Amino acid sequence: MRLQYRTVVESVFVAAIALLDFSCRTQAVQNIERCIDDNGWPKLAELREGRALPSPDGRLALSCDTGQDDSGYPIHSLYVCNSANGQKEKVFEYCRSVWAVWAPDSQHFFLNWKNDPDEMTCLIFAPRLETNPVDLNAMLIDIAARDTWFENMQHEQCSIFGVQWNDKTSIDISIPGTLFNENGKWSKSFRLFLRYKLGDGFIKLGKKVRTPE
Secondary structure, X not given: OHHHXXXXXXXXXXXXXXXHHHHHHHHHHHXXXXXXXXXXXXXXXXXXXXXXXXXXXXXXXXXXXEEXXXXXXXXXXXXXXXXXXXXXXXXXXXXXXXXXXXOOOOOOEEEEEEEEOOEEEEEEEOOOOOOOOEEXXXXXXXXXXOOHHHOOOOHHHEOOEEEEEEEOOEEEEEEEEEEEOOOOOEXXXXXXXXXXXXXXXXXXXXXXXEOOO
């Protein structure tokens, strides 16, 4: 009888934990949705020349300027500036647009980089460390090739957006995408919601899928 009672209690406990986990993930998705528009794009201000983005501790700032490449096309440079001595270091070059958000502890920032009219890449920088940025797109495309939860997403079918810092070590992510059939007709739209924890990997929060009626 005690064994049966213990089994029931353990089952209830496991069910309660699962329900709590589902509730937390649902709340996380709702929080992300409040920060994106109808197309799944984050409501962030574009980083533009002449508009610095200071870190929360005020010690660093992001800035950009515009030059030209060898062919005469505009090319932008992103800098991390030291607020105390005015020194700056170039950390990235890009041709279109970027949106950046500092982590609460000022140790990292993520960068949404529009490298194509229909594609967005999310990179994570650690400006105080001499390390290469973390490319979330490359990581996710590799994972998606082995996990059907990701709706067979490809680079040409979706964009990966950093939306906000959940805390100083994790980022909430939105991935809107569209799939077409062999005739070129729309077959499915999806929106994936994830959280990336620095040095630890991705957590699936939820997804929404829409198909033709």
